[in-house]
Amino acid sequence: MGSTVKTKGLRIGGMTCISCQNKIEKKLRNTAGIVNAEVSYNEGTASVTYDTDMISYQSIVGIIEHLDYKVLTDQEKQGMNGGKVTGILLIIVALYMLIQQTGLLNLLSPGQLADESMSYGMLFVIGLVTSVHCVAMCGGINLSQCIPKTSEETTGGGRFSSLRPTFLYNLGRVVSYTAVGFLVGALGSAVTFSTTLQGVLKLAAGFFMVIMGINMLGIFPWLRRLNPRMPAFIAKRVHKQKSKSSSPFIVGLLNGFMPCGPLQAMQIYALSTGNSFSGALSMFLFSLGTVPLMFGLGALSTVLGKKFAGKIMTAGAVLVVVLGMSMVSQGLSLSGVAVPDLAYGKSGGSADEQGNPADFKIEDGVQVIKSTLSSGRYPNIKVQAGIPVKWIIDAPKGSINGCNNRMIIRDFGIEHTFQTGENVIEFNPEKTGKVSYSCWMGMIRGTISITDGPVDGQTSEPADKPVPAGYTIPTDEIAIAEESTDEYGNPIQKITxxxxxxxxxxxxxxxxxxxxxxxxxxxxTTENNYGTNLLVPDFATQLSLEKGENLLYFTPAGSFDFSTGDNAFYGYIKIVDDMKTMDIHAIKEEIKNFKTQIWPDDTFQGAGGSCCQ
Structure with missing residues (x-):
C-alpha cells in the first residue's frame, strides 16, 4: 500500500519578521516525513506537504509550537477584536504623549557627546526595548536554541562555562553591529547630508520601527508587507553559514547581517551620521542595549513561564511603536514639516512657554526678545512681521546638553550652536504665520508666531515717544560760562x-x-563729510555744524541736553541762578545720572529753528 501525501494550510501566529519565516521553514523542511514547506511572513501562513504515514498533522503543529510560535484555530484566525485593538492604540497614544510632555528622551543625550550626530542615550534605550524582537526572533523561552553548544562548552568549568556560549554569542553581535555601523557611516561620509536629508533618513528609520512594533503586536497583519528586509540571496547565505558554524561567536557575528527590522532601521539611522566613527559608536551603543534581554530573558522566561514572556513581548512592542513615533516626529521636524508639539500644548507655565516673552521691547526699530535656555525645552515666542528681531537667549551653566546644544530655524536659514552665557540670534520675519524650529535632532521643538500687528504685552514706546539711549554724559570736565559783553555793550556769557x-x-x-x-x-571730527547735525530736543531744533568754528546763540531758561544727529554722543547745559553759590559736585551727579534718550525724527525742525541764531 503506497504512502499518502497531503498538503495542509496553516495560519501561524507570533511571527515578527522575515527571520521567523526562515526559521520555521528550515525546521519543517529538515523534518522526516515533510516533503515540502512554504512559510509566508507577509500572510502569516504556512503550506506544508507531508507523508501521513510518517508524520501526523498534530506532530507538525507541535514542531511549530515548540519553536515558540502558535498554529491558530479558526476563531483565532479572525485576529484581535476591535475593542482590544482600540485599547492598544489608546495606550500607545497616551504613552507617546507622556514621553513628549515630560521630555524623557531629551535626558538621554549626555552633554559630552553633544557634538556627535545623534542621541546616543536614546539609541541605547531603543536597543533595550527592541531586544524583545531579538528574543522573539529566536523563539522566546527557547532562546538558547539560537546558540550552538559543543560538548566542551557544556561540560566542566563551573557556572561561567554554562554562560560562556551566551556571552560569546552576544559579543559576536556587538562586534558585527559596530562593524556594520562603521561601514554604513563611512558610506554616509561620501554623501553631503543636509538637515532635510537627515530628517528624511530619521523619518524612514522611525517609520520602519512603527511598522515593526505593530507587526509584533499583530494588530494589522497587512502591514507586514512594509517591513524592511534584506535581499533574499544574502539572507539565505547568512542562514547557511550560521547552520554550518558551531561557534556562538561566529553565529553572533553573522546575526549582524540578519534581516532584522530594528537592526535595519538603526543602520539607516547610522547612515545619516555621515561619519564612520559616529556610525560605529551609534551601532555599538544600540547593540549594548540589546544585550541584557538577550543574555537573561531566556532563563527568566523559563522560570516565570510562557505567559509572562508573552506579556513582555507585548509591552516591548508597544514601546517600540512609541519610540518609532517619536523618531518619526523628529524626522518630520528636521525635514521642515510643522509638527504639533504636545509638550508645549499644555496650559499654564511661564510667559516663555506660552509665547509671550518675559522680556520684549522695541529698541531702535528692532524687536528685542530675551529668553532663558532650559535643558528640555525651547521657548515659544511672538514677534511682529516686518520688524527685525534680536533674540537674546541666556544659557546658564549646565543648561546645554547633547540635544539642545544646536538650534535649527529652517525658515530663516539659521543654525545656532549654544555657548554658556548670552547667545544672540537675529532674523527678519517678513510674513505672518507660524515658524517651527527644533534642536538638531528634532526632539526639542518650539514655534515663532509672527503677527501683523503689535505683540501682546509689548513694552516699547509708541512712535511719537523717545526711547532710552543708554549713553552716560561724561563729567570729568565741565565748562563754566565766562561773563562778557557783545558789540553793543550788552552782557553776554560765552562757553566753548x-x-x-x-x-x-x-x-x-x-x-x-x-x-x-x-x-x-x-x-x-575727521570724517570726510561736510559737517555734523546737532539735535536739541528741548527746543525741537536740528542744526547743521560746519567743520571748524560754529557760533550759536540762545537765552537760557532751563537746563537741557543735546546730541549729534546719529545719537552717538551727548552733552548737557546746566542752568543755575547764581554762579557763585552753585554746588559743582551736585551738578556733576545730576548730569551723570541724566537719562539720555533717542527722539523720533519728526521731533526736530530744520536748520535755523527757534533755539539758536
Whole structure:
C-alpha cells in the first residue's frame, strides 16, 4: 500500500519578521516525513506537504509550537477584536504623549557627546526595548536554541562555562553591529547630508520601527508587507553559514547581517551620521542595549513561564511603536514639516512657554526678545512681521546638553550652536504665520508666531515717544560760562566746546539763567563729510555744524541736553541762578545720572529753528 501525501494550510501566529519565516521553514523542511514547506511572513501562513504515514498533522503543529510560535484555530484566525485593538492604540497614544510632555528622551543625550550626530542615550534605550524582537526572533523561552553548544562548552568549568556560549554569542553581535555601523557611516561620509536629508533618513528609520512594533503586536497583519528586509540571496547565505558554524561567536557575528527590522532601521539611522566613527559608536551603543534581554530573558522566561514572556513581548512592542513615533516626529521636524508639539500644548507655565516673552521691547526699530535656555525645552515666542528681531537667549551653566546644544530655524536659514552665557540670534520675519524650529535632532521643538500687528504685552514706546539711549554724559570736565559783553555793550556769557571723534570736550557746561549765551562749537571730527547735525530736543531744533568754528546763540531758561544727529554722543547745559553759590559736585551727579534718550525724527525742525541764531 503506497504512502499518502497531503498538503495542509496553516495560519501561524507570533511571527515578527522575515527571520521567523526562515526559521520555521528550515525546521519543517529538515523534518522526516515533510516533503515540502512554504512559510509566508507577509500572510502569516504556512503550506506544508507531508507523508501521513510518517508524520501526523498534530506532530507538525507541535514542531511549530515548540519553536515558540502558535498554529491558530479558526476563531483565532479572525485576529484581535476591535475593542482590544482600540485599547492598544489608546495606550500607545497616551504613552507617546507622556514621553513628549515630560521630555524623557531629551535626558538621554549626555552633554559630552553633544557634538556627535545623534542621541546616543536614546539609541541605547531603543536597543533595550527592541531586544524583545531579538528574543522573539529566536523563539522566546527557547532562546538558547539560537546558540550552538559543543560538548566542551557544556561540560566542566563551573557556572561561567554554562554562560560562556551566551556571552560569546552576544559579543559576536556587538562586534558585527559596530562593524556594520562603521561601514554604513563611512558610506554616509561620501554623501553631503543636509538637515532635510537627515530628517528624511530619521523619518524612514522611525517609520520602519512603527511598522515593526505593530507587526509584533499583530494588530494589522497587512502591514507586514512594509517591513524592511534584506535581499533574499544574502539572507539565505547568512542562514547557511550560521547552520554550518558551531561557534556562538561566529553565529553572533553573522546575526549582524540578519534581516532584522530594528537592526535595519538603526543602520539607516547610522547612515545619516555621515561619519564612520559616529556610525560605529551609534551601532555599538544600540547593540549594548540589546544585550541584557538577550543574555537573561531566556532563563527568566523559563522560570516565570510562557505567559509572562508573552506579556513582555507585548509591552516591548508597544514601546517600540512609541519610540518609532517619536523618531518619526523628529524626522518630520528636521525635514521642515510643522509638527504639533504636545509638550508645549499644555496650559499654564511661564510667559516663555506660552509665547509671550518675559522680556520684549522695541529698541531702535528692532524687536528685542530675551529668553532663558532650559535643558528640555525651547521657548515659544511672538514677534511682529516686518520688524527685525534680536533674540537674546541666556544659557546658564549646565543648561546645554547633547540635544539642545544646536538650534535649527529652517525658515530663516539659521543654525545656532549654544555657548554658556548670552547667545544672540537675529532674523527678519517678513510674513505672518507660524515658524517651527527644533534642536538638531528634532526632539526639542518650539514655534515663532509672527503677527501683523503689535505683540501682546509689548513694552516699547509708541512712535511719537523717545526711547532710552543708554549713553552716560561724561563729567570729568565741565565748562563754566565766562561773563562778557557783545558789540553793543550788552552782557553776554560765552562757553566753548569741541566735537571730536570721541565726543564733546567738555560734554557739559554751566551758564547763568536769563543772560544770553554765545555757544562756540568747534567741529574737529575727521570724517570726510561736510559737517555734523546737532539735535536739541528741548527746543525741537536740528542744526547743521560746519567743520571748524560754529557760533550759536540762545537765552537760557532751563537746563537741557543735546546730541549729534546719529545719537552717538551727548552733552548737557546746566542752568543755575547764581554762579557763585552753585554746588559743582551736585551738578556733576545730576548730569551723570541724566537719562539720555533717542527722539523720533519728526521731533526736530530744520536748520535755523527757534533755539539758536
Amino acid at each position: 566746546m569741541e566735537l571730536t571723534d570721541n565726543g564733546f570736550k567738555p560734554a557739559a557746561a554751566v551758564v547763568k539763567s536769563g543772560v544770553d549765551v554765545e555757544w562756540k562749537i568747534i567741529d574737529s
